[in-house]
Amino acid sequence: MSSNSLRRDLLLRLLGPLLAVVAVAGASAWGLAQHFSQKVLDQWLYDSAITLAKQVRFVAGVPRVDVPGPAIEMFEMDVADRIYYDVATTGGRRILSNAAVPPPPFASEGPSEPVYYDAQVRGVGVRAIALRLPAAGSETVVVRVAETRNKRDSLANEVLVATLAIVAILATSSIALVSAGIGRSLSVLEPIVRRVRGDRRGFAPLPAGPEVPSEVRPLVRAVNELLRELSEEHAARQRFVADAAHQLRTPLAALRVRLDLALREEDPRRQREILAGAVDVLSRASHMVHRLLTLSRVDREAEDGAPKESVDLDRVAREEVESWIDRALARGVDLGYEGPGAPVVVPARDSLLREALSNLLDNAFVHAGSAGPVTVGVTERPPGLFVEDHGPGIPEGERELVKGRFYRIPGTAGEGCGLGLAIVDEIARIHGARLVVAARGTGPGTRVALEFPPAG
Numbered sequence: 494m495s496s497n498s499l500r501r502d503l504l505l506r507l508l509g510p511l512l513a514v515v516a517v518a519g520a521s522a523w524g525l526a527q528h529f530s531q532k533v534l535d536q537w538l539y540d541s542a543i544t545l546a547k548q549v550r551f552v553a554g555v556p557r558v559d560v561p562g563p564a565i566e567m568f569e570m571d572v573a574d575r576i577y578y579d580v581a582t583t584g585g586r587r588i589l590s591n592a593a594v595p596p597p598p599f600a601s602e603g604p605s606e607p608v609y610y611d612a613q614v615r616g617v618g619v620r621a622i623a624l625r626l627p628a629a630g631s632e633t634v635v636v637r638v639a640e641t642r643n644k645r646d647s648l649a650n651e652v653l654v655a656t657l658a659i660v661a662i663l664a665t666s667s668i669a670l671v672s673a674g675i676g677r678s679l680s681v682l683e684p685i686v687r688r689v690r691g692d693r694r695g696f697a698p699l700p701a702g703p704e705v706p707s708e709v710r711p712l713v714r715a716v717n718e719l720l721r722e723l724s725e726e727h728a729a730r731q732r733f734v735a736d737a738a739h740q741l742r743t744p745l746a747a748l749r750v751r752l753d754l755a756l757r758e759e760d761p762r763r764q765r766e767i768l769a770g771a772v773d774v775l776s777r778a779s780h781m782v783h784r785l786l787t788l789s790r791v792d793r794e795a796e797d798g799a800p801k802e803s804v805d806l807d808r809v810a811r812e813e814v815e816s817w818i819d820r821a822l823a824r825g826v827d828l829g830y831e832g833p834g835a836p837v838v839v840p841a842r843d844s845l846l847r848e849a850l851s852n853l854l855d856n857a858f859v860h861a862g863s864a865g866p867v868t869v870g871v872t873e874r875p876p877g878l879f880v881e882d883h884g885p886g887i888p889e890g891e892r893e894l895v896k897g898r899f900y901r902i903p904g905t906a907g908e909g910c911g912l913g914l915a916i917v918d919e920i921a922r923i924h925g926a927r928l929v930v931a932a933r934g935t936g937p938g939t940r941v942a943l944e945f946p947p948a949g
Contacts, residue, residue: 503675508668515664522656523649530648531620534640535609538622542607542638545580546624549588549634556582556634558589574641577614583633594637597623614639682709696724744778787848787916801840801924806871806878807832809843813850814869821867824858832871839876839945841924846878846943849920852913853880853941860884865938872942877926879942886937892930917943 548558558580569576569591579594581587592615597608608623621639698717701710751771758764814830821828850869857867857880865883872879887895891902898915914928921928921943929942 500675500679504672507671507675511664511667511671515660518660519657522660523653526649526652526656530645530652533648534620534645535622538609538620538638538640539607541576541578542622542624542636545578545589545638546626546636549580549626549636556588571640573643573647575617577619577639579637579639581635581637583635588634592639594619594621594639596635596637597621612639618642620645678706696720696727744774748774748778785912787852787912801842803838804841804843804846806837806839806846806876807835809846809850810869810871810878813847813854817851817854820858826858827866828854829866829868830870831868833873835873837871837873837876839924841945845920845923849917849943850878850880852916853878853943856880856913856941857882857884857939860939872944875944875947877942877944879940881933881938881940883933883936883938886932886939887930889932895930896928914941917941 545558550557550559577592577594578590579587579592580589594614595612597610599608599610610621610623612619612621614621619639619641621637624636626634626636698720699713701713701717748771751767751774755764755767755771758767810832811830814828817828854867854869860882867883868881870879870881871877887902895902896914896918898912914930918928920926924945926943926945929940929944931940931942932938933940
């Protein structure tokens with residue numbers, strides 16, 4: 494049995510109270526055995542004391558006990574114990590005695606009420622009884638009878654052994670029944686285990702019907718929810734791989750055609766033109782691979798749950814604008830910045846925000862061309878980043894579709910691969926932010942904003 498076993502843990506948790514019950518039962522059995530053996534044999538002592546008391550006679554006011562010798566021998570005869578008796582007056586005058594039986598440690602409630610007590614006679618522990626009888630004058634006759642404890646201890650031990658034997662049988666049976674019950678209760682998990690073992694490659698939900706214990710159903714539901722999420726993630730990755738293969742197949746096929754043409758072309762000028770076209774195709778394929786790798790990295794960061802840090806959107810925007818100035822000049826784009834001029838801090842991952850802003854700028858440069866300026870801005874309420882261009886704009890019906898992977902608006906020119914806004918949308922989801930695609934305030938163009946939740 495494993496050291497981290499549910500069966501073992503349940504057994505140990507149940508055995509503790511069970512052993513405590515056995516211990517209490519044993520102590521109770523010992524107390525009951527002592528009580529009843531004491532009660533039975535105390536009654537014998539009382540009968541013996543009454544018998545002696547009835548033999549007391551008062552002659553001229555003087556107490557006497559006339560008991561024949563054979564009767565005394567019968568009175569003292571006992572196979573297991575020694576019997577001691579002592580009949581005396583309160584003044585200390587002995588009437589009949591075979592040993593000095595100590596007086597009781599406390600007085601009786603009434604003149605004829607018996608007093609039971611433990612004492613020692615001749616260095617041996619005894620159980621004794623004392624009876625007080627009225628006599629002539631101011632004296633009182635006290636009858637004391639004592640008996641050694643052999644029969645009492647023997648009877649108590651026999652009762653205790655019998656009781657403990659019954660308790661042990663009950664405890665052993667209880668342990669066996671509890672163990673079997675735990676085994677039967679845990680056996681209901683076997684169909685679930687067999688289901689998981691038999692469906693290693695699938696994501697079929699586990700059975701959660703009435704045959705599953707109610708205590709296990711929350712775990713089964715949680716596992717089924719996890720299986721559902723894994724199934725969705727697996728399907729999404731399969732779609733992603735299929736889409737990526739489809740998107741790369743076209744440029745690779747075009748590249749092969751161009752290279753074949755270049756190999757067959759004998760005119761050097763025409764061959765250079767074909768090779769230049771092949772370089773363009775290779776550049777687009779490289780751009781797509783880069784975007785695919787970026788998307789894969791963003792997906793991994795979405796799953797790792799790494800903590801966020803305080804990031805100043807104003808600083809990130811300014812630094813990204815500075816890094817894109819040369820590319821803007823090369824394309825003839827007027828790149829500018831618009832912001833509050835003060836820190837706008839949000840909990841985020843700096844590298845992902847820069848990746849999102851880089852993708853938005855790349856999209857703006859590709860689709861806006863040299864039609865007008867491109868503005869990078871920061872807002873305070875709500876905190877966020879935006880990129881605004883003066884291009885042809887995105888039709889309202891397409892603004893949610895462009896967030897999908899590999900989606901491009903039909904008839905769109907340029908070298909895009911349909912992954913830029915998908916990457917930004919995934920980064921927004923990681924940060925609990927919202928990607929908003931809208932028209933520019935006035936005139937043609939598009940405004941793409943990454944809006945974060947308000948602080949607090």
